[in-house]
Amino acid sequence: MPEPSQPPALRPVPPVSPPDTPLYQQIAQALAQLIHGGTLKAGQRLPSVRETSVAHGVSISTALQAYRQLEEQGLVQARPKAGYFVRRPQRIAQPGLSAPPQRSFLVERQTRSEGFAMLHQPGDRASFGGFAPEQSTLFDEERLRVAIGRASRVHRHSLTEYNKADAGRPALRQAVARRALHLGCALDAAHIVITASCTQAVSLCLRAVTQPGDVVALESPTFFGYLDLIESLGLRVLEIPTHPATGLSLPALELALDTQPVKAVLAAPTLSNPLGSVMPMNAKQKLVKLLAQRRVPLIEDVVFNDLLAGDERRKAAKSFDTDGNVMVCGSFAKTLTPGIRLGWVEAGRWRDSVASHKRLQGAATPVVLEEALADLLNQGSYEAHLRRLTTYMNQRRNEARRLIAHHFPPGTKVSNPPSGDTLWLELAPDLSAMELFRRCATEGITFGPGEFFTATDRYRHCLRLNFSGPWTTLEMQALARIGEIARQMLQENPEKKRA
Template sequence: MPAPPPTLTLCPVPPASPAPALPLYQQIAQTLAQLIHSGTFKAGQRLPSVRETALTQGVSISTAMQAFRQLEEQGLVQARPKAGYFVKRAQRIAQPGLSAPPQRSFLLERQSRSEAFALLHQPGDRASFGGFTPESSDLFDDERLRVAMGRASRVHRRSLTEYNKADAGRPALRAAVAQRALHLGCGFDASDIVITASCTQAVSLCLRAVTQPGDVVALESPTFFGYLDLIESQGLRVLEIPTHPATGLSLPALELALDTQPVKAVLAAPTLSNPLGSVMPLSAKQRLVQLLARRQVPLIEDVVFNDLLAGDERRKAAKAYDTEGNVMICGSFAKTLTPGIRLGWVAAGRWRDAIATHKRLQGAATNVVLEEALADLLTQGSYEAHLRRLTAHMRQRRNEARHLIAHHFPPGTRVSNPPSGDTLWLELNPAIGCMDLFRRCASEGITFGPGELFTATDRYRNCLRLNFSGPWNAVTMQALARIGEIARQMLERPAASPTPPVLRRA
């Protein structure tokens, strides 16, 4: 019998066995260190006072003092008599003032980012683990889709020669989405729903409804690179919040950010976040909604992956706990039903009319035939059974991938263990630069998502995301093993110019 794979742990916090909780002062110090590293607090800027920190964190003055002393020992802050603590380390990213013109983030201007995007999908690739939409035909029922499309084309054939005058979308699809939202714990009326061209467009419309250029948007770190592109394109600024690979967004870190920064919106995927695959516990989702409601900061919630937790109570959306209309929920069925129909939807509460107006002004009318076909597919009784099969299928892929990683990647590699979804997040030895690994693999026709794509800072240089929504066969399995072999070679024979060190994690 083959030897069992070595034990793998989550990145960046090993959860294989419950670890003892850090002392409170260390937790506070880690949160402040993260905000310093991300540029939220700039060089020379005064940090919250010891007394204020003790009050907001619910700890004693002595505990807060210990946290600041730890930061001082790390060389991050310095104490000034009768003035408080100030950031000592110079920051890599300048944060513009509120009155300054929007400034492009450091990462989005880097050549490495453009290079990675250009190489993610090349014709003739041996294997691609860099995708973000499912491409494997064995995950979906092509025949059922063909029948639904044919029926919609016949019944609504005149729509192909007319403009779609329904700005919010076809009534049949809006009703179908409202019915499906019950599985997320949400009770919507069909009139609450606006149909969009994709979930990405839904998020974009929400950002336009609640922000203006120069505003600050808080989001998970690491985060989906599509979010960074949206924020960049709208002239907004990024504030990254530490995220646990198992339990998601750090609420203490978010609360501190809200207390110290002019955050105008929070964009997050509390369920199966991309790329970590983290899932916030239901109690944490409720606290997130309450925290933002108290401060009147809207939450834009992406639920595109929630249905991959079919049969799991954690599928429930944060929106289910929203009693004040402060959560804008966005979704699509491209990950679960058919990637070819990328239609999305949004239930934006009091911003519903603003969303519909922005959609109309952008000339982003959706296709009637596609809407009617999707409504047909969603209301077929077999959809929930399909979700359960898909969820089990993706879990099997995840387990097989983790087994390969355990046997072929360098010792010490840490990998996430999400309950479902189609991605894994890996942290390699800090001596391995994943952009260098990416270039070497791309030369052999193998691609993945380098960690630098998933942040607006220069963190995660030794991390990468693997996506398994494409074909899964002997060729792709061999390609995954090959990534690990190349990483091992890099560790044994490091390049002449070392990869810049990764920033200390908070």
């Protein structure tokens, strides 16, 4: 059997450009020659950013700049938690569709050891680019420790055995079914599949209903993790306009279904990421009916629904499903404990296919964590915890909105979601959020530029701020500083200031 393909050992190569050419360009040109010459072949993984920096005696940020330039030239692509790969020849997309998205992530898209390296340098820094709660003060660590300890004692033999329950432990599936009642869903626990995360649940659903090259419709802007996932599966994106308050545009979706070969719709009708929009209940019902008539499956992400505890809008679109056309996916990583990233899916008509895909991938989930999570969900304090968490995040988000109003350029538009931990900002049309990001990054301040949340060239003047991390005076000062730098950029270009 041939040895698996490994990235070649990277050695410094003679410069192929004048001595005064920036180092990152020299490295990029050297690697480009290896790609064009066939030494680095399509689909092959490149050496890591850290390996490149060591081999050439440059900083990680310089090596990352070189890879970014190669990505902009269409020679390489970044894959989440995998690294950089030589890009295969791009297929021609149908009119109105995007090709699999090829974007450059400086914050979340790279592995923690590489992409985060230029951000996690010594010294005080502030990040608004997160995607999961990071503060222990938001969660009860002691209760979590006790639950895991209890599960470890009761199910200690599982630590030395494979989990034979492919779909997940009955206790957790039953707990998920009970929790789904708060979403308006009467789910059969026997039809629920436990997954390693909500993202894996969505992935299993996509695998069950699509083939490489198929078209998936989703909200625009959308969660960048969706775009990464769709790219990794060889699917194409069709972005549907989304209102910051009322969510996915049903007329636009209907037009897309009439004119494009849409095989699935992936959406978060409740507290979409990054807008935080919530579709009205009648719109959710119309969405389910529209897709059922077209026999197009809806993959619904309900990971944030519980942040609307006590609000009727918490109800999932799945609650209107009568023929199994909605595949609902969720987890409790955003509301109960980020440390247990177990997800779940009830896939309707495709439940057997989803269970089969999980089994074929060998993606068994740990018994101890499943039992511990079931224990936590069955405790009567979860709803009270949700109300406290929602109140806390709303206070934090309102504080951020006040800082933005005071420090950001006049005319900056800010979303006003009913709950959640993100805000979406729209700056002056000619102000580049990516350039703002680069300037802020030099001061150790990061956020999500709008380009991260689309497979097109939209939202270049937009950005997402996430407040799930620490929230201290340092973060408040950093948020004000982003606004100050944006003001400086406008002052540098009078035309942008007038826009």
